[in-house]
Amino acid sequence: MFAIDVAFRIIFIIQTGVGGLGNSLLLGHYIFIYLSEHKLKPIDLLISHLAFVNTAVLFFKGIPQAMAAFGVSNFLDDTGCKLVIYLHRVARSLSLFTTSFLSGFQAITINSRSATCVNFKARMPKFIVPSCFLYWAFSLLTHGNILLYIRGPRDSRNSTKRNEYIYCSSFYTSGNISVFAVTTSFLDLVHVGIMVWTSGFMVLILYRHHQQTHYIHQNNFTPRGAPETRAIHTILLLVTIFVSFYIVNSVMAGYMTSFKPSPWFVHTSAFLAACYPAFSPFVLIMSDSHIFRSCVAFWQRIKAPFLILAM
Secondary structure, three states: OHHHHHHHHHHHHHHHHHHHHHHHHHHHHHHHHHHHHOOOOHHHHHHHHHHHHHHHHHHHHHHHHHHHHOOOOOOOOHHHHHHHHHHHHHHHHHHHHHHHHHHHHHHHHHOOOOHHHHHHHHHOHHHHHHHHHHHHHHHHHHOOOHHHHEEOOOOOOOOOEEEEEOOEEEEEOHHHHHHHHHHHHHHHHHHHHHHHHHHHHHHHHHHHHHHHHHHHHHOOOOOOOHHHHHHHHHHHHHHHHHHHHHHHHHHHHHHHHHOOOOHHHHHHHHHHHHHHHHHHHHHHHHHOHHHHHHHHHHHHHHHHHHHHHHO
16 A cells, blocks of 8 residues: 555656646747737637646646645645635636637638638637636636535534545535536536537548548649648547546546545546646647747746756
């Protein structure tokens, strides 16, 4: 058991550190573009928002989980537990929303055959920022009940259902947990459904593009649409990663709401839940050579002062 605890300590530190670095580099890249050019493309707004909320997911989940894995106890009081879990749930919800929005936006962007999609594509950039603000407000409200049912680690009040979450406790009655689970699951399934549907649509577009490219190659013309194809591949990879981890984590979360989980089970669930926000920035960075070069240069500028101090 000691070996498992040590392994989880190392894993959480690496996952939180590497994921935080990747999201910070990606966010720094778009902040630099905005400061220098005073504008961002619509898709850049969505990606920068995704990087921000993913950083919040890692911060509010990875750090407390790492401290718990190190055996630090009672580092959060009642208020701290409420805020940390509440903000993590809000950030997770926003990450889910932004990924589905990104998938839908890309699907509409590449569909030039439908007049409706062409008109909607021209208007859609105006709705990105208001949509994000509205969903922020919606998430803050829908997850407000967490503040009522989350307690500190040493809360000893009686309840119908008591689940230990390593560093905090939840006190749901059977009725309350049913309403909360149905509401959360419904919203999650709506977003996942959007991702799956738009991903299927983009796969169809890719197939058509492949057929056209094959014809172009046969006639010795220069292929077109490579940036669009790379963008589709990137979004499809993001959606695949998210849905895969989401399914596994949802099964584990369902178990944790019904039974009292062991510490290693909770740690495993937390690790899987943080995989998408930790890995997604590197998918986005590696898929675009311009972003990759910009992030490398940004990292070198950050690293240089520390190297000078260390000498």
